[in-house]
Amino acid sequence: AGKSSTKPQGPFQPGKSDYQKVYNDVAELLESNDEYDNGSYGPVLVRLGWHASGTYDKESKTGGSNGATMRFSPESDHGANAGLKTARDVLQSVKDKHPWITYSDLWTLAAVSAIQEMGGPKIPWRPGRQDGDVTACTPDGRLPDASKEQKHLRDIFYRMGFNDQEIVALSGAHALGRCHTDRSGFDGPWTFSPTVLTNDFYKLLIEEKWSWKKWSGPKQFEDVATKSLMMLPTDMALIKDKAFKKHVEAYAKDNELFFKDFADVFAKLLELGVPFKTDEKFVFKASTD
Ligand code: ZEM
Numbered sequence: 001a002g003k004s005s006t007k008p009q010g011p012f013q014p015g016k017s018d019y020q021k022v023y024n025d026v027a028e029l030l031e032s033n034d035e036y037d038n039g040s041y042g043p044v045l046v047r048l049g050w051h052a053s054g055t056y057d058k059e060s061k062t063g064g065s066n067g068a069t070m071r072f073s074p075e076s077d078h079g080a081n082a083g084l085k086t087a088r089d090v091l092q093s094v095k096d097k098h099p100w101i102t103y104s105d106l107w108t109l110a111a112v113s114a115i116q117e118m119g120g121p122k123i124p125w126r127p128g129r130q131d132g133d134v135t136a137c138t139p140d141g142r143l144p145d146a147s148k149e150q151k152h153l154r155d156i157f158y159r160m161g162f163n164d165q166e167i168v169a170l171s172g173a174h175a176l177g178r179c180h181t182d183r184s185g186f187d188g189p190w191t192f193s194p195t196v197l198t199n200d201f202y203k204l205l206i207e208e209k210w211s212w213k214k215w216s217g218p219k220q221f222e223d224v225a226t227k228s229l230m231m232l233p234t235d236m237a238l239i240k241d242k243a244f245k246k247h248v249e250a251y252a253k254d255n256e257l258f259f260k261d262f263a264d265v266f267a268k269l270l271e272l273g274v275p276f277k278t279d280e281k282f283v284f285k286a287s288t289d
Pocket of ligand 1 (some may be wrong): 043044046047050083144145146147153170171173174176177178179180181183184185186232234266
């Protein structure tokens, strides 16, 4: 009797409630540091999830969030990933508390938590990513270059398997966060509420007047009215190109449509190239539910 009769246990099999605990712990640390940017790690965690996933190449089936290879050099040193060490370091405390979760599941789940906690739509998510080693690092140049325009956007995002509408829907994430001169070289936020996900990116793109910023940094746009907001050349390409622009207009008019399409395409992004063993997706409770 007693303890000696305990059955041998297999490896810990986490279920939805375990992942919800991880979600909650990420939610709790988002605003834990007043000194950081606009008081939220949310935007940089969204960017981590995106850069971990956006390396996917549908032809060779390499890259994507499976593997979490951004832990290793050379991928951690790729120019596009400058500043993302902050995001990886912040999540280490969550990994220490829940050591059973893989980094690759953690980074994508953290992006889901950040989106939902910043007022965004529910992003269905499923576990199953395995961490890889340094040999799975992707070559530099798979993520978009902000100094380019529509042809480049299509080259990069079609390679991942996205279409024009999905490119525009994903780009709405630039409602969040800001550019940092010590990371990308660009400077400033896209919207007046960079810690809340809304369709403001599209509204501002269409409604404001934009001109080249006069400065010694990389070429970017500023809003003529306040000179406090920015657009990248790739952002501006979304209204230069007719096929992109019709989706910008649709999302500017209809936040609900944006949220629906963003949820679909962000969930798809986080799953690129992952060999899942289960179809069951989790929808996590937000702290405001
Ligand atoms: Zn971004 N992004 N991105 N992006 N991004 C930056 C910041 C953020 C591009 C890009 O070059 C840049 C998507 C698509 C594209 C976020 C999410 C998503 C920055 C500023 C640049 C330069 C980095 C810095 O200096 O800190 C380009 C060219 C894109 C092609 C369309 C997609 C897709 C995203 C998610 C779905 C987010 C949240 C940020 C803000 C990060 C922060 O730290 O505030």
